Amino acid sequence: MKANSSTFLSAMKITQIISALILISSFSFPQEKIFIPMDLSQTDHLKAYGITYHALEKGYKADWLLNYRGGSFLIDYSNEIATECLVEGVYSENISLAEASAMYAEIQSEDNNMDVVRLEKAPKIGVYVPPGFQPWDDAVTLVLEYAKVPYEKIWNDEILRGDLSKYDWLHLHHEDFTGQYGKFYASFSNAQWYIDQQIAYENNAKKNGFKKVSEMMKEVTRTIKSYVGQGGFLFAMCSATDSYDIALAAENVDICAQMYDGDPADPQAQSKLDYSKTLAFTNFKLEMNPYVYEYSDIDIQPIEVGNMENDYFTLFEFSAKYDPVPTMLTQNHVNVIRGFMGQTTMFRKNLIKNSVTILAERQGTDQVKYIHGNFGRGFFTFYGGHDPEDYQHAVGDPPTDLNLYKNSPGYRLILNNILFPAATKKKQKT
Amino acid sequence: MKKTLFILFLVVELFAQQNPFDINQFMLAEAYEQQGNYSKAIEIIEQLYTKDTQNPNYFNKLVNLYITSKNFDAAVSLLNSRIKMFPQDPDNYGQLGSVYYMMGDYKKAKDVWEIPLAKTNRNSMNFRVIANYAIERRAFETAIEFLNRGKKESDDPTMYSFDLGELYSLTMQYENATKEYCELLKKNPGLYSTVEAKIFSFINKPEALQPTIKVVSSYQSQDVVFKLLLAKLMVEDKKYDKAFELYIEVDKIQNTGGQLLIDYANFLFNEEKFQLAKEAYEFIIKNFPESKQIPSAKLGLTKTLESLTLQEFRKLNPEWKTFYSTVYLTEEKTQKILSAYKEVIDLYKHSEIAIEARYRSALILYYVNNKPEKAIEQLNEIINLYPTSTYFPKALIELGNIYLQTAQIEIAKEKYLSAQNSSRVFEDDRNIASLQLSKVLASEGNFNAAIESLKKITFSLKNDLTNDALEFSLIMNTAKNDSSNLVKFCKAEIFTEQKNFTSAKSIYEEIALNPQAFVLHSICKLRSAEMELALNNYPEALKKLGAIVDEEEKNIYSDKALYLTAKIYEYGIIDLSKAIESYQKLLGRFPKSIYLDEARERIQHLREKMKEGKTDV
Structure with missing residues (x-):
């Protein structure tokens, strides 16, 4: 590693500071979340990115769980996105708010080299x-x-x-x-x-x-x-x-x-x-x-x-x-x-x-x-x-x-x- | 090696009259040049050139060195001095113009290039020489201008036209390129092959085909070669009917006796343009009855008619269903094909082609026309007359199928056995015979013999029928202890094969209702629904399939039931939204189903159709 991306780093530290609890309270969560694991259980890693991109395009909130099960995605639940996962052959799990909270807590723990990045907008x-x-x-x-x-x-x-x-x-x-x-x-x-x-x-x-x-x-x-x-x-x-x-x-x-x-x-x-x-x-x-x-x-x-x-x-x-x-x-x-x-x-x-x-x-x-x-x-x-x-x-x-x-x-x-x-x-x- | 020696010889010859010291100096300069030390190289060559200004090697090397080292002013000065010495040499002007061009002074370059083209220096070849310098500098428009002027001045414009055609196509001026080639062809139709090759070298480029067609069309009346060229271009444009009209005209004018048309008809057949291929073959048969091409045309027509008939036959039958009552075609519809095969049989008696024709006639008679007696007659001919033919075991299998489906089980069994034991049988055919035989044996309660027969197929996992054999084998091995239900099931399977769906349904329903029937009740529930489907009872089929789906993992066919539900909505009821919904349910509820890929594909397809506002699939 030759250098850190310092400009970006300072901005991203906000994410580091936010605890799982704050994350949960600061965003209005729907009832469920779609969890797209990106480890070896994923059936189509490449299309998983497409699903996440489309979710952002349609205005859904998505989090990128860095280093969590291969860099997984957590998206607000919607029938539309859940169906897309099925149609495109992307393995996903519907998880409850409580399960999502536990996931965030694990990620934010100082013991784990993980973090959450909020994806804001589908880039053009x-x-x-x-x-x-x-x-x-x-x-x-x-x-x-x-x-x-x-x-x-x-x-x-x-x-x-x-x-x-x-x-x-x-x-x-x-x-x-x-x-x-x-x-x-x-x-x-x-x-x-x-x-x-x-x-x-x-x-x-x-x-x-x-x-x-x-x-x-x-x-x-x-x-x-x-x-x-x-x-x-x-x-x-x-x-x-x-x-x-x-x-x-x-x-x-x-x-x-x-x-x-x-x-x-x-x-x-x-x-x-x-x-x-x-x-x-x-x-x-x-x-x-x-x-x-x-x-x-x-x-x-x-x-x-x-x-x-x-x-x-x-x-x-x-x-x-x-x-x-x-x-x-x-x-x-x-x-x-x-x-x-x-x-x-x-x-x-x-x-x-x-x-x-x-x-x-x-x-x-x-x-x-x-x-x-x-x-x-x-x-x-x-x-x-x-x-x-x-x-x-x-x-x-x-x-x-x-x-x-x-x-x-x-x-x-x-x-x-x-x-x-x-x-x-x-x-x-x- | 020979080439190297030859070059070495030339170099030695060139310098033979020179001072050895100068030769060494020259070689030293070249070594400096290769190292990139241009100033040293120039210094040496300048000295040599001063000593001998007539030497073309020194001159050329010096000009190149000036250019390579970007010392353009020195190159201009040297070339000007050379022009003074040899004012008639167009190459000096060409080079000088090129140097100005490299300096970015395009006007001066053009002025210099114009000098050897002036009327006082008229020599039509100069236009080509100078145009080549312009092409080297990639000044294509200037080169085109020079070549056009040269073409006017020259006694032989052909070479200019070829150059211009190349340049026009290179610069994507396809209309002009085609005009140039068409003019050549107009003057000399013997150049057809060359011109065709030149034009076909660019027509596949974007936006090239239509301008080319436009130009060639305008030359149509000039000569038959233009019609031939246009016909080929129409084929490229996929306007096959227009091409056919043109080929008819060309064939008539060139009096080829239908040869051109038979080639085109064969091409259409290979492209699966059966309707037009049929017209083409019929045209040949009607208009050239004495031609040598007639047998070939007749064979082509038969194959085309068969393809067209089978297309029609498939459209009439709901192949999306697992089982269905066949809608047959009348003999009138297949009469032409059967007559054509009859002609082949009579013409090439006892040959393998004639046997194949007889075999294919039998298949059409039985499967397309539902004429089992006539089919049996043809198949028996093969069995009685040609026991050494490869069609012998195939004919036995088809006879077995006909007897099985017409409820003559014992004869069917005998035919399958004969096919299985035939020394001429291919492995694939033997597998078909073995599978069919096992079904018959099982329906008689002879499970062990049926399983033995299946082992002949499952021995190799590469066979197309291995899966079917394994599945049937599994059912028998699992349900063997419940032999009464197993026999009933196998009988129902035979009824299904005989398209006696009502009788089959009642047996399947009976077993399905029996919870003791272990594996069999699952498959019988599915079969029962499939029988409703075969009998076009969609609501009842949907109800039964829905019940299977609800059993989920308790019924190993629940994913297939949901898949069939989607198919009914897609093709039977034609409710695309419900079809999509069912396919989506399949993806969600049965993530390990073998129907997943197809379900995904159908969802995408149906979504597209719905976007386009189409309801048909």
Whole structure:
């Protein structure tokens, strides 16, 4: 653990102070509660998040019971929500007020590393995807679709015209913010999808008044950073993580070779990087060879990962009462999770800024899977890898059928992030 | 390896006349370049170029180094000096324009590119050369402009049209791309395959198909190839009837004797567009009676008619019920299929195809037309004439089924036994025979023999019938001691198979009322409700099912009863709200039921239907 999220912490201490009794008296409880356990008894962990999200959308009160039976949810009873649990195959229990009180008391006990977080509002979710995108191109949209959590697709036009302020949560997946089209040139420059993608980006840049795609992407990157600074939540996976930070560091230098933006990269690009502008990474070395499928040395290479049978990462345990943010982000029914690869698989530990909290890593290595930090009034979370249930997802591979992975701990980490803004929204306003 | 040696040879040849020191210097500069030390590399190449300004290697290397190191001014100066030396070489202008383009001075780039295209320098090939420089810089609109001008100037516009078609499709101007290709095709219909491949390379992109169809339609009257192209595009647009009309026209003009149409009819059959496939096959049979394609068309028509008839047959019958009285089709409805099979039987006598045709005719006669005598006749033909055919045991099983259902139990038993012991029988068929035989044996009270027969199926858990065999086996093993009720139950099961639901119901009711009948009374309660359902007595069926549901864990069929209740509301009474309510109850009351997934799926489906305001399901 590198740092606490201190701003948030002070706000969240309110929850710590409130005892179970005060909680009960301060909220008007209906007769019963719906308890959704998130431990191994849960039949569909992923849809449980969708149920909680819908409950918030419909105005029901929901509590996230951190570290209690795998990070369970407690929702005001309603026939509507109880039926939804049945229809969606989410295991739930109807509990009485007395049982709920006992649960709160146990959670609030100083002896237990648990806490209650009140979920206030269903966050509005924006997913950054190019036109023509299919949900199975991206693990986040795949799981949002599966859990039936609504989201809107946004791209450069929306970001550049200032639409980000409409969203509480922004997700970036395997997009390339450096303007190098994923550095797929060597393998796919003749593939139709690559050609179409390049044309689509170029037309988009032209439409938005930019001479080069890389210039447009820099503006997009800056706008997203400003959104985070003003209190937004950024969640990035796969190559959106390192390429985003690289684009920030290279704001004033051309790092794109001729085949990407029409003119050569600055030969002095490496020395002109400004690490002070990045969110998570520092002192990284760019991979300037345009034919090499890698942006920098941030990403862990497959040879370093080694045998896939041994690829597991471990979630850190945080103090629920003192460090609620990372606790929320690491809620799971297991703490050792199967690894998975991506264009960016994991992050090199010595290139992560000290201000960033490491949430999960491969124990005994310098390979970090999951990180979190804050910038300005907002937060960002980076999660390495492409699809938690498809070890080596390649271009053109079929989509993962999440009906077969209802209890995926890797996918749960993604969904922790969508409820995280729901927990903090009220604090932001104060 | 060969390639490397060849390149090495070329390099050596190029430098053969040069000073070895210069060659070393050149290689040193390349090494600096690879290390990213551009200033050192430039320094060396500049010296070499000063010594020998005519050397194209030095010149090219120096221009590239200036560009790579972003020293655009030096590149401009060098290229200008080169233009002075070789004013007729369009490549120098192309490169110079490109450098200006990289500098962001698009106007200057265009002006420079225009110089070799001026009338005084007219050479139509220059347009392609310069257009390629514009394409390299991804200035597609400029390249399109140059190529269009080149096309006008050139004696051979074909290559320009192909270039333009590619560029238009690349820039998503599909209408223009199609026009370009259609013009090519108009001039040279022999290019059909190439043009078709080019057009089909982009029609699946978003918003590409409709503009393409629009353009090709406007060329329809020009040549038959456009009709053929349009027919294929209509298929892509799923407008199969329009495509059929076009194929008829093309077939007529090209005089292919129906070949094109038979291919299309087969395609329609595979796409399950049976009605149109039928029309297509009939059209071929009627209009090309002498064609070699007739047997193929007739076979296709038979298969299509069978599919259409079975679709109609399924629609008439409530397959959602566990048991139901079959609504049969008249022989008139199946006459065409049966005649077609008869034709196959006569045409290919004694062949396996003819035997299959006879077997399929028997199935239609019995299951679709309810003509057991005629079906028996066909099946007996197979048994008497073709004992080595793979259809021999299948025919025995079907005969067994017919005799069982027409209450000729002894003959049925004999047929199942023969099928079970046949050396030609496949495992799946043997399992069917064994299950049926066990039902008959059990109804006669011969439980041990029935259980033995079932063991042949349960031996392998991979069989489709293993579950049924296990369930029946379990009932017999559990209720064996109550043999009188077990025999009654097994007889009722035979009545059910014979669709004698009233007789079956009275037996089931009798056992259901007997609390001593242990396991049997549970299943008989369900069967009794299922008989009411088969007899379309929905209120009575709902009442009986409700009573089973209320027994909860005391009746192992209570979840199935609730599932059937939901089905009655969904398909029988058509009260979608009640159906949803019942499915939801199933989810709540029986969380371990095997019907959960289907119940969830039905809830989602019915909710959608209700949202759309539809009541049918």
